Amino acid sequence: MKLYTFQVAPNPTKVRLYLAEKVAGGAVIDIPQVSVNLPKGEQRKPEHLARNPLGRLPVLELNDGSCLTESLTIIEYLEECYPHPAMIGRSPLERARVREVERIAELGVLLPIGRIIHATNSPIGLPPNPEVAAHFRKILPEGLRLLDTRLSDGRPFVAGDCPTIADCTLAAALQFARFGKVEIDPTFTHLLHWDARYRERAAAKSALTL
Numbered sequence: 001m002k003l004y005t006f007q008v009a010p011n012p013t014k015v016r017l018y019l020a021e022k023v024a025g026g027a028v029i030d031i032p033q034v035s036v037n038l039p040k041g042e043q044r045k046p047e048h049l050a051r052n053p054l055g056r057l058p059v060l061e062l063n064d065g066s067c068l069t070e071s072l073t074i075i076e077y078l079e080e081c082y083p084h085p086a087m088i089g090r091s092p093l094e095r096a097r098v099r100e101v102e103r104i105a106e107l108g109v110l111l112p113i114g115r116i117i118h119a120t121n122s123p124i125g126l127p128p129n130p131e132v133a134a135h136f137r138k139i140l141p142e143g144l145r146l147l148d149t150r151l152s153d154g155r156p157f158v159a160g161d162c163p164t165i166a167d168c169t170l171a172a173a174l175q176f177a178r179f180g181k182v183e184i185d186p187t188f189t190h191l192l193h194w195d196a197r198y199r200e201r202a203a204a205k206s207a208l209t210l
């Protein structure tokens, strides 16, 4: 297998963090990573469009040459191939809880941060759109507040007592916020403490650059 990715881009970062956490937890996974330079437009070259006609990352190329797209689908596939350590819970309810928190991190935090950055100072050259930026600046605190509240019970990780895909999504989102200079309201202290703690992990240090 081969993972097509790009540093700091949040959706590839989710998968890279997931792989780093699995390996740190003892899984033997060796998937070479190939960089596709998004600001240079390499995602629109024919060889990448053959992997993903939408011209996006990440893409997981399988051993038969076919490709899987969509970061969460790639993670779920890898989790089935390499179930230990469990990164999506260990029982039906735990798995539902992890998925619930991961969706909040994706839809309530990563997506608004991405929209704000692409509407203000897009690294891939999308045109500025102040209305879109204002809309997503307004809704970002809702997602942050939900996660801050979950973390206020003192849990070490965003979905409980061990690292899960929810941590990967949230850490990828907050790294992109640092890249795009989107401020996280300092009153979300539980979330910011989680971020500082999470970035000290070896897996985070190996997969995050900012």
Ligand SMILES: N[C@@H](CCC(=O)N[C@@H](CS)C(=O)NCC(=O)O)C(=O)O
Pocket: 009, 010, 011, 012, 038, 043, 055, 056, 057, 058, 069, 070, 071, 072, 124
């Ligand atoms: N829903 C997709 C989103 C993929 C996506 O938007 N990837 C971005 C990088 S974070 C991308 O490749 N953008 C390049 C472009 O739109 O030209 C996923 O979860 O993988």
